[in-house]
Amino acid sequence: MSAIPAYADVLAAAERIAPYVHRTPVFTSGFLDSLVGANVFLKAENFQKVGAFKARGAINAVLLLTEAEAARGVATQSSGNHGQAVAYACAIRGIQATIIMPEHAPRIKVDAVRGYGAEIIFCPQSEREQTLADFVDVSGSVVVHPFDDVRVIAGQGTATLELIEQVQDLDVVITPIGGGGLLTGATIVAAHHGIVAHGAEPETVDDAFRSLRDGIRYPATGVPSVGDGLLTRIGEIPYEVLSDAGTTILTVSDDEMLDAMRMLAERTKLVVEPSAATGPAAVVRYAELFSDMRVGVVLSGGNVALELFAPSASAASDA
């Protein structure tokens, strides 16, 4: 596999991970379509294993480890979906996983990681990278990065590959962007099929938008967002691929994400996390870009605190 993932890597990943992931369904909403003036197809990765697309990339990466690497075990740091995904992937292969998590990680995520048989090392939020580095020095574990890894990106691309198989004649595909693994995979697949891929990003953490606009890979803004899966700086490989592709990033506000998240619950009966609502929020906000088009949107995951569905949570998110 090269330093930049190719379409063939995505095809190989799809075959490799098929026994362990769901082929998630695609939903439509007459309400959303009339709001946008387009045909919108929602790829429901909230129904994916571990509740998010992250299972795809982690499984592909773990299955691609050599026997010697696998014997050393896998480590990563994540309080979110990637940690669960790596734990699940290692359980599939029957190897040791160690997840570095912040001390105040939600109980449900801690339990999920433990449920897959992974070890957890807790540390202060600010010391996660160092704790991971120290652990790897001592243990010799292999690190599976959440997005700056060609195996992971190829795995994430399989979500868009499926969507294109499930829905004919798409004009555009939209995915959230945090580190950029999902969007980079989507871009590789979409380009092969002559389809445009856009990213959707919270405007408070718009480093990817500004980086691709200005040709400089900016650091993360460090500002909070309800899109807690998207706070990360855009990765090096994603930056390179998306720069070459001339990818457009559409930014949305936290309130637009929460509104879209609640609209999906009310109208399509789908529970998605705020990060996953960036795509639907973007098609609503930038509807004029998609007039009469067939628009695929990847709903990246469904791991969300239910409190956010109460209307009063809007105000809380501004605090």
Next chain:
Amino acid sequence: MSAIPAYADVLAAAERIAPYVHRTPVFTSGFLDSLVGANVFLKAENFQKVGAFKARGAINAVLLLTEAEAARGVATQSSGNHGQAVAYACAIRGIQATIIMPEHAPRIKVDAVRGYGAEIIFCPQSEREQTLADFVDVSGSVVVHPFDDVRVIAGQGTATLELIEQVQDLDVVITPIGGGGLLTGATIVAAHHGIVAHGAEPETVDDAFRSLRDGIRYPATGVPSVGDGLLTRIGEIPYEVLSDAGTTILTVSDDEMLDAMRMLAERTKLVVEPSAATGPAAVVRYAELFSDMRVGVVLSGGNVALELFAPSASAASDA
């Protein structure tokens, strides 16, 4: 069609309504399975047209009207899913629908009914039956009852028919019971396949439980429940069919329903209404009845105020 619907009526209904309803997917949850010690299969009628199984029965009934009946238009009274279902069914057939709704019906339900082109007559909650009778006297409209109608019951039975086609070797099927249309349809289908059907009912509105236990068709309790689709008295046809079948009704508390509703959102990413959570709540509460069985549960609908997903809503429901 006889006074008691037969299995053949359900088969005919399935073919009749197929172009207008979704073949809804079936979900499983490893978490729920290990909680219950059984294999539980969730039939997701929250993804059905109008957001609930009610579309099935209403469409079957409206399509079965003679041309002369259809020309008179259809009327019903409902603040909930049946009203939307009748409005949708009449839109399909291109005939007039009139829905009697309480003055304080939620805006979203009023808009949905209007969106299908139906007329609405508002009246005080306590005068709904009389208002419907008066309207029918004047207009000559045909009434489609929400459950005491063999055409409606046959239509509702198609949900269980699909579930049995989708999942092999079920031991038992569980559906909510309010008026009893869904459970009666399930019972007719299940009996044909040698499967047991149980009802699940909120314990504050347990008239069906007591009626079938005592052999007396009791009136509705008149007590509130978060299962607002299930407040109705058991219908005459359902009472007859379910009495003959010796059906068991499992009762659950409002808190158990809310807990199950939130568990489904967190673990399966499905938005269901509290009424639809009676089945999952029952398999959890009465887990010992289902040990190692293959249990089908019909999630009846997903039309719910999102406020109920906030944990504080538990207390509010007790008020």
